Amino acid sequence: MPEPVTRREFLSYSGAALTGVTLGQLGRQWLASTTPAVVHASGSEVWATSVCRECPASCGLRARMIGGVPVKLEGSPLCPIGRGRLCAKGQASLESYFDPDRLIGPARRVGERGAGRWEPIPWPKALDLVTAQIRESVSAGRPGLVALAVDEDGPPADAWSDAWRAIGARTFRTPIDTATRLRPRFEALTGVNGDPMFDLERASHVLSFGAPIVETWLSPVWAQRAFGRFRRGPSRQRGRLVQIDARRSATARKADEWLSVLPEHQALLAYGIASVLLREDRVQRGLLDEFGGNLREFQRDVIPHYTPDQVAAATGIPVVTILRLGRDLADSPRPVVVVAADANNSLIDAVFTLNALIGAFDRPGGVFVAPASIDRRGVEDEPLEALGDLKPRVVALADPSPFRTLSASPDLGRLLEGARFVVSLSPYLDETAAFADLLLPTHTPLESWHCAVPAPAVAAETRSIAMPAVKPRLDTADRLSLVASIARRIGAPEQATDEPISTERIARGEIDRLWRLRRGGPYSVVYETEWLEQLERGGWWAPAAESREDFTNRILQAGGWIDPYFQAGQIEQSLRERRGLRFALPVAIPAVPPAKIEIKPVDGAGRDGFGKGATLRLVTFTPAVVSLAGNPNQPVIYELLGQPDAAPWQPWAELHPETAARLGIESGHRIRITSRVATIEAMAVLVEGMLSDVVAVASVPSVPGAGRWARVIEGDARSLVALADPAGPCLVVVARA
Amino acid sequence: MSEHEAIVAPILQAGPSFRRWAAALGAIVVWAVFAWVWQLTHGLGVTGLGRPIYWGLYITNFVFFIGVSHAGTLISAILRIVHAEWRRPITRMAEVITVLVLFFGVGNVLFDLGRPDRALNVIKHPHFRSPLLWDVASISVYLTASSIYLYLPLIPDIAILRERTTGWRRRLYTRLAVGWTGAPRQWARLERAISVMAILVIPVAVSVHTVVSWVFGMTIQPMWHSTIFGPYFVVGAIFSGIAAIITAMVIIRRVYGLEAYLRPIHFNNLGILLLVMCCLWFYFTFAEYLTTWYGQEPTELAVFTSKMTGPFAPYFWAMVVACFIVPFTILANPRTRTVTGTLVASISVNIGMWLERFTIVVPSLSHPRAPIHTFVYIPSWVEWSLMAGCFAAFALLYMGFTKLFPIVSIWEQEGTDAVPAAAA
Amino acid sequence: MPRWGLVIDLDRCTGCQACVVACKHENNVPFSTPAEATHGRLLTWIHLVPAETPGRVGPSALPLMCQHCDRPPCTDVCPTSATYLSPEGIVAQVYPRCIGCRYCTNACPYSVKVFNWSSPEWPGAMAEMRNPDVSLRPKGIVEKCTFCHHRLMLARERARDEGRDLAPDDYVPACVQTCPAEAMTFGDLDDPHGAVAALANNPRAFRLMEELGTKPKVIYLREGE
Amino acid sequence: MARALLLTAVAAISAAIWVVLLPPAAVDQPIPFDHAKHTEVTCVACHRGAERSARAGIPEVAACLNCHATPPRPVEVVLSAGPALPGSDGQKPTWDELARRARPAWVRVTRLPDHVMFSHRRHVTSAKLDCASCHGDMRARRDALTSAPVRLDMNACLSCHKTEGATEDCVACHR
8 A cells, every 4th residue: 555645755856856857957058058059151162262372472272161251271273383282381371361369450559569559440540640640751751651561473562562652652572582583693694584494393303502392492382293293203204303401401301312511602512513514524515505605714713613622622512422413413314403592692693504504494304484474563662671770750561571581681670669650551460569550450361352473483474363252351451452542641643543542453454454465364274274375386366255354254263364375495595695605703612611519618607507508500491381481370380390300389400410419419308599699499309411510490480479379489590690790600509408 | 792892893983083084085085076077177188198198197097906906806716715714804805995996997997088978888889899898898797796795795794783783874784684694594505605706706807807908918009919918917916906905904903903813824824925926927027028128129129118228217117126126025034024024015016016007008108109209298186186086085985894894704703713812 | 882092102292281281171170289289289180200211311201190991900999989990991980979088099000090188179260260061079089080081972962963973083182182292192992993003003102010910091102213 | 865865866867857858948030930831932942052062051031032022921020029130220121121131040940969960962962852851841830940840860860871771881970
């Protein structure tokens, strides 16, 4: 018989059940709150065309858009430069579009300079502010206003300079690290006013003087692709690469032979090889006999002064190696000698001289002249170096990245500190944030119109043109429109046109011009591009579109314009007109004493735990992934630093194992590098085959005022050399930290 | 019953010292619980682990605890089968160690799981080729078997306590005594059940530690992929088990004044057992390392060198000293094989065996075959806290057990010469 | 049934890491911080390791990802079958079943399985850049290269929509798609006319740690002559 | 002691029942859309993604313009009740403007766990599966869904995959 339920029992059990239900309800609410919110608006996949602006190569890219949001960047298969491939930097630019520390709109400084305190202001007010400042500076007379642009090439970049100059500003720009930098020395030798172009893909033997072929050379994605084909092209012999490089760079690792030679000694080695070629008469006679020019004088100068013995003594490379380098070069069917874009003039001279001696001009696998960019005005801006000690009142910066490169000499901080008013037109929180008085954030590349002249690399004339892939995510503006409206407010007569200038207008104008040229066509697949070339070679041209509008649409969809017609033999033609090569006569071998490694106490030993260190020569380099020191708002790039040897998220320093052993340093140790002006710490990496008196330090831009990732990097190699004596080699003391 | 007052008395009263200890240990456990909650919310990133050192302190503890679990069941079962009469006072305390410590072994695996909430997937979606599944199977069988094996001999003692208590204790003992009256038939059944369990438990116990070793041995990682790992681990387990019993015995003897039951002969005999295992352990270790060294296989040698002269050398050589040199020196000499001597040897062995587990788990992982970046594993505060919590909880539960049940089997003392005159 | 395989020509590979970035973005692999990275908590499904080739200048970079072994040491040890060899030869990881015991990461001789040490985070708007075709892995589970299996599923869908068979170019993983030096080739190893099968028989071809009998389906072509 | 245990058990069981067995709570939808009235158009006429992409998608008001020249009655009701549709900022916009700009805050009721990668396109276009087989029969629904009409579980997926000979590979859906 069941017992009757008492009231007390009933109440307790009901209470328990109620408690359970309450807890259950709370649990349900908690579960509901943890269910992730839908991130993506539903939407199907769309591919939008754009242009990569991480470097002057201006590869075409396509963005995978889901519901209007870009989720991935890939190379555009239609783009002749990358052919669907894209480098690490290019892909990482997606991260800077989403950078959580991006500027959300125009802002004015409220605190002290560098305090990082800002107040948002509306666009018209911001423009008023800058206009007032410029007016004042214009009335104060030159040098009142200075504008700095990024290192890019194309009609919008020209329009930027025009707009500034119209209101009396001086414009500066970094010389681009592309083949264009080799142009003056190339012209001096051959008389061709054009960019030299290396046919890496078809070469059989490459002798490289510090050219970062697989890193950041000329047009990186093109260079990588060309390197792959040079190495293992279909049905051809494997190409051989000899790398002359102070450190074991990524290219040196890939080389079949690597010789560690300091940059300042590389020209000596090149002339040494030239003297071997001349003395043993292993030169290609064809071109030299016809256009010898001052070959005889050159020969007279080089052979006695650059004997292998002398070169060996100066560079430390054994005589047999110098002889072999020369003979290998001469024996290969299609050799070519290449050089880094930022090399010094005497090295560039030596490299083109070698190319002349081995008959590499106008030959497959040799050196050509890049198709001249039609109607290209050339850079009229002054080079960044010309800034010197200029103390402008107003400074406008498009992008501080030129100051992140190692070769730039002016000190950005000093320039900005001295200015009365600094305007930054960068989309990001970066170096300028420390000094700027006004932030006018501009669109990121994915949000912008593009019309760029890609760095010369492929044997075709190209324009990378695209419209915005996405709508602006934040309250940003088109850089060119901003400048134009400032100019209009100032009242520059040239700018008082009806239609306001914008990148879009410039780009559309360029497409119109290309349409009127009646040649070339939109970027297209390999087969179609080749067909177009065959047609043009036969003197035909089939219009790519019915009408101008149609043409515009096709160009914008394809992401660019290409004219694949390529005429070889320009160098010979120029030589014929000019009657010969003009070899630069090398100076006599300077006495280069080998650096003595002396281990001695550092100045102020004992302080800060400083121990003994060794005096070494400093070589700084930019790691391949931070090429051009582009955008410091890409965490993935910092993660990839120094792979496969060094550790992520930090700079490293390379040492010879024996030098390291003498200092008690092992791979992975933290070491302290002290120059006359600064001290940094880095992780030690030991490299077999390096010069024993050299320490090579990776330059990873550390940007204290910038976004969350750039500011965590410690140890900026640029600080070691920034103020050091630029003439001589920079000596540093290295010790364990 | 009064003759065993020394055994019964501590069960029924708890002094201030007991409470102080309980509070202190409880505080450590609470701290460990906090650490665990911290780990559950933040993920295993709060440990010192990383790629490629995916296992550390938790797995070391897991192997260690499973090893210590061989203290009880196996030893008492073996001794029971061979009729070693001197075992009688120590079987219970050994068996309790087994049962309790198994929980902490399993617990450490749970600490180590990235998703402990999904632990049941092992049962819902078992994959029979995984040594971890064998582990789950054999540990649960072992836990069941050793719990039964602990419980069966407890029944007559519980019945004794039932008679002497009132209130909730009496109700508890009544239920647990399952109607034990001490009738001859019940005695016969009990004896039979115990001897069946004693035989059954031995292969299970051997399997448990063999399978634990196979978790490592079945991979192809350098210095894990070893054929002798099964017996090597079993020997190590018995070794650390005996050491654990001796340590527990000394403490209980001192605390509860059981000098009359736990006499020097027990320590002497167990000391000899420990000495035998010590030699066996050394033999296996020597064999294992000699073959590795002789083979000179580069990946194996990297691990080997790191233990001999590299970063793990301090642990390795400390292990050799603690597991062999100290215990061998003390125990090989009958004059030092005293209560204190065996205690020192035992504590040394326990530390050494923990180090052995550590030097098996971590160095192999620190030297992966692939040339990837590795780092130095330093356990974090969370891992140390959880480890401390495990030991504290073990001690706490052990103390609690002594307050509920006789830690020396009362009925087994009868009919032996172990019943001391002094207790009467 | 195809048997997917990947060939990496180390003579072409320049170590530029474009594949690494492509993989991270394609598969929603979260970022790390400097502190995490030094503790081995950097998550990448593909990363460069130094590889020595006799006679070369120095160790060059070798892209290392899941080798998709035909006899994978990791699948055998998984207690819950969360990782298994799929019929198409892809070593799969089923995230909702993984209990995070990290036995597979330890059993893998290539150390290519990675563990989520903490909840993945995409600061601010970066959450929007995640690929909706790939799930977000919570903390506490193991993940690894899938040969961009979702791309195969999408390619199959597309091909079926268009009423045709899957063509070799339809499905390539993100790393292969982007490789600037064209060092990577992906395809069906069992297709005798395919590029991958031909390259796999190249005299330069080798597999990592072949001696372990894992039978990897990632095949490397030796650097040098 | 026993009683306390029993009470705890009762509480735990009722909590578990509440969490696990009860259907999910009904949600408020911004517009009382009547599915039954729209049986003449196919599902994909509005849920357009179903045939083209992984996600079927919830229609925007712009889709209504294909058929509705004037605001349908329920929308008017919502409009008169207040600015429930974002984008209407106080003033009364024309139907056309509203339809183009407004993004109703539809609440998703049928959702799969994040680790299930379900593709509508694969099931609708390739496998020719009827929408009703997963979503239930919508033709009878007089409202916008306020709760998931059908409980989706993996066994249902698997049984269909078995009978249809579709893939049973885990990573086909879980990745």
